[in-house]
Amino acid sequence: MKVKATSFDIAHKAGVSQSTVSRALRDSPLVNQETRDKIKQIARELNYKVDKNASNLRQQQSKTIALLLFEDPTTDDSLINPFFLTMLGSITRACAQADYDLLISFQNLSDDWHADYEDTNKADGIILLGYGDYQDYRDKLSKLVAQGTHFVRWGAEDEEFPGVSIGCDNFQGGYDVTKHLLEQGCQTLAFVGGADNHAPEFQARYQGFCKALGEPGTHNSQSYQVDAISNEPSGYQAIKTLLSKPVALDAVVCASDLIAIGVIQALDEANIRVPEDIAVVGYDNIPVSSFTSPKLTTVKQDTNLAGKTLVDNLLNLINGENVETRTLPVELIIRQSCQR
Amino acid sequence: MKVKATSFDIAHKAGVSQSTVSRALRDSPLVNQETRDKIKQIARELNYKVDKNASNLRQQQSKTIALLLFEDPTTDDSLINPFFLTMLGSITRACAQADYDLLISFQNLSDDWHADYEDTNKADGIILLGYGDYQDYRDKLSKLVAQGTHFVRWGAEDEEFPGVSIGCDNFQGGYDVTKHLLEQGCQTLAFVGGADNHAPEFQARYQGFCKALGEPGTHNSQSYQVDAISNEPSGYQAIKTLLSKPVALDAVVCASDLIAIGVIQALDEANIRVPEDIAVVGYDNIPVSSFTSPKLTTVKQDTNLAGKTLVDNLLNLINGENVETRTLPVELIIRQSCQR
DNA sequence: CTGAAAGCGCTTACAG
DNA sequence: CTGAAAGCGCTTACAG
Numbered sequence: 001m002k003v004k005a006t007s008f009d010i011a012h013k014a015g016v017s018q019s020t021v022s023r024a025l026r027d028s029p030l031v032n033q034e035t036r037d038k039i040k041q042i043a044r045e046l047n048y049k050v051d052k053n054a055s056n057l058r059q060q061q062s063k064t065i066a067l068l069l070f071e072d073p074t075t076d077d078s079l080i081n082p083f084f085l086t087m088l089g090s091i092t093r094a095c096a097q098a099d100y101d102l103l104i105s106f107q108n109l110s111d112d113w114h115a116d117y118e119d120t121n122k123a124d125g126i127i128l129l130g131y132g133d134y135q136d137y138r139d140k141l142s143k144l145v146a147q148g149t150h151f152v153r154w155g156a157e158d159e160e161f162p163g164v165s166i167g168c169d170n171f172q173g174g175y176d177v178t179k180h181l182l183e184q185g186c187q188t189l190a191f192v193g194g195a196d197n198h199a200p201e202f203q204a205r206y207q208g209f210c211k212a213l214g215e216p217g218t219h220n221s222q223s224y225q226v227d228a229i230s231n232e233p234s235g236y237q238a239i240k241t242l243l244s245k246p247v248a249l250d251a252v253v254c255a256s257d258l259i260a261i262g263v264i265q266a267l268d269e270a271n272i273r274v275p276e277d278i279a280v281v282g283y284d285n286i287p288v289s290s291f292t293s294p295k296l297t298t299v300k301q302d303t304n305l306a307g308k309t310l311v312d313n314l315l316n317l318i319n320g321e322n323v324e325t326r327t328l329p330v331e332l333i334i335r336q337s338c339q340r
Numbered sequence: 341m342k343v344k345a346t347s348f349d350i351a352h353k354a355g356v357s358q359s360t361v362s363r364a365l366r367d368s369p370l371v372n373q374e375t376r377d378k379i380k381q382i383a384r385e386l387n388y389k390v391d392k393n394a395s396n397l398r399q400q401q402s403k404t405i406a407l408l409l410f411e412d413p414t415t416d417d418s419l420i421n422p423f424f425l426t427m428l429g430s431i432t433r434a435c436a437q438a439d440y441d442l443l444i445s446f447q448n449l450s451d452d453w454h455a456d457y458e459d460t461n462k463a464d465g466i467i468l469l470g471y472g473d474y475q476d477y478r479d480k481l482s483k484l485v486a487q488g489t490h491f492v493r494w495g496a497e498d499e500e501f502p503g504v505s506i507g508c509d510n511f512q513g514g515y516d517v518t519k520h521l522l523e524q525g526c527q528t529l530a531f532v533g534g535a536d537n538h539a540p541e542f543q544a545r546y547q548g549f550c551k552a553l554g555e556p557g558t559h560n561s562q563s564y565q566v567d568a569i570s571n572e573p574s575g576y577q578a579i580k581t582l583l584s585k586p587v588a589l590d591a592v593v594c595a596s597d598l599i600a601i602g603v604i605q606a607l608d609e610a611n612i613r614v615p616e617d618i619a620v621v622g623y624d625n626i627p628v629s630s631f632t633s634p635k636l637t638t639v640k641q642d643t644n645l646a647g648k649t650l651v652d653n654l655l656n657l658i659n660g661e662n663v664e665t666r667t668l669p670v671e672l673i674i675r676q677s678c679q680r
Numbered sequence: 681c682t683g684a685a686a687g688c689g690c691t692t693a694c695a696g
Numbered sequence: 697c698t699g700a701a702a703g704c705g706c707t708t709a710c711a712g
Binding site for chain 4: 681682683684685686687688689690691692693694695696
């Protein structure tokens with residue numbers, strides 16, 4: 001079994017004090033260049049690595065960020081939205097760039113989900129990521145604020161919500177994609193996705209949808225809304241319900257790509273052609289959205305920017321700087337699923 | 341700004357020594373029940389949390405596992421295989437159950453990817469997860485072994501490889517799905533996916549494919565193989581290449597569901613019907629595979645069991661127990677994409 | 681059952 | 697530029 005080398009071992013070998021070793025390894029300009037090089041060389045030979053627990057304890061920080069994913073508890077936990085995987089990727093990369101580690105945790109509503117990462121000094125701050133119902137979290141967020149925990153939340157801007165959030169412009173995205181459908185001549189549109197304040201992002205998209213439908217030149221248009229959470233089966237069910245009613249739809253705006261995939265399948269099974277009979281659009285631009293049949297028109301969120309912004313803002317918060325809620329732009333991606 | 345309570349603060353308030361506080365909070369039977377309750381009560385009032393850095397430093401462990409995702413470097417890093425997301429979910433849950441934290445990192449070939457998690461005491465052990473080319477990692481794995489690092493690798497069993505691995509039975513999966521196609525009357529089959537030892541999992545699936553094609557009663561059958569890595573565009577390209585040749589395919593066995601999705605799109609664009617003209621099967625049973633058109637026949641890996649097995653084995657390794665490479669069973673999921 | 685004390689491996693203010 | 701020493705907040709062997 002190996003025995004780990006400590007800074008004392010290096011000090012001994014180099015014939016200097018342990019303090020000097022510590023300084024040298026942290027590139028302190030106080031240490032003579034030659035001594036520094038020699039110490040680093042010995043450290044390499046001994047395969048020495050600074051003990052993070054000791055270092056963190058001493059410095060009272062952890063150089064670690066915790067990512068908490070909260071999901072709608074009705075979702076099967078194996079089915080996590082691929083959009084978050086992409087976010088996870090960009091967050092990980094942004095952390096690595098800032099020389100921070102990323103601790104990850106999935107949490108359910110019922111759990112003591114804020115999980116004391118910061119209180120235990122395991123993390124210097126927290127990123128909260130998730131679709132779904134964060135109304136229920138309001139009290140917990142307030143508690144985080146009260147405890148002085150550093151956190152940023154991914155999601156809809158919401159003045160009633162405690163803390164800082166970073167999110168894409170869901171209202172604009174919902175508006176843009178609906179506007180495009182109207183311009184294509186669609187008149188009877190349905191929005192599939194929860195539209196109440198329990199899913200604030202979906203709600204904002206729905207409001208964008210409504211705004212487009214309320215503009216001049218749309219007096220012949222009609223609209224519907226059916227609830228759905230962000231997965232395929234939910235979209236599938238929602239559109240089935242709608243189809244069972246006497247409604248002459250010609251377009252469906254889905255609150256997420258996963259919902260759209262379920263919708264397309266249900267339409268396919270009902271022998272309704274997309275986009276010839278009904279246009280379908282999604283939201284998120286997940287990788288598979290350009291490989292559905294037909295390819296999905298959708299709204300892209302810049303996940304790279306989002307991840308970087310989340311991390312940068314959290315680090316600013318940790319450093320005691322003032323940070324403000326920000327809304328990032330979205331981009332309409334037009335593909336075949338809405339071409340009439 | 342809040343000031344964190346320490347065990348001394350509690351000791352002071354409770355009128356006992358700090359040692360007793362520490363014991364009480366760790367549920368030591370040495371401490372009188374009443375004293376214990378009182379101390380816990382005070383800890384709650386002060387919102388006290390054990391400092392993990394101090395605790396870990398003292399105990400020389402971190403109660404943390406590091407998950408390193410290595411991806412084929414040719415892959416756009418935003419496109420991570422959804423299969424791994426599912427694995428990530430089950431690994432996270434298994435860690436939480438064992439009261440371990442999960443540190444996560446994506447690494448590229450070029451990086452010093454083993455990243456010294458264990459050497460710095462940031463993690464007690466490492467889980468390596470990734471498709472693709474781990475031939476290149478052989479030296480690094482050997483170094484991990486030499487350093488006495490605790491790790492398990494997700495992937496194909498390979499005697500030449502240093503360390504313990506946990507994986508599903510790729511050979512059997514490739515065999516089962518191919519056998520099923522043959523039983524459906526398919527005769528001219530193509531395997532889409534890398535078949536050399538740079539992608540050992542794909543290679544094993546290909547070997548299963550070959551075995552099925554070498555059995556009695558298949559003398560009329562023919563087979564092809566085209567390289568592809570695990571994403572949609574690669575599958576799309578691969579099948580285009582194959583279609584440009586004078587080959588009368590009636591079935592395509594894809595090394596992953598993502599490849600299959602690309603293949604189905606290319607066939608669709610070429611006006612080749614699936615499954616009537618060509619049957620297509622995938623591998624992994626990612627969530628979207630039951631929402632493609634047609635629904636995808638595929639091979640399911642039990643990701644919950646896999647995640648749990650990875651974590652359990654790693655913890656055993658950390659505890660100095662003997663751990664052996666294990667191969668987990670797979671399950672054939674039959675859907676429309678191969679029904680003739 | 682409880683307390684005083686050592687020590688985990690660092691970083692850094694202080695003194696030279 | 698360097699060293700001796702304090703101290704981060706715990707856990708636990710030792711003594712009672």
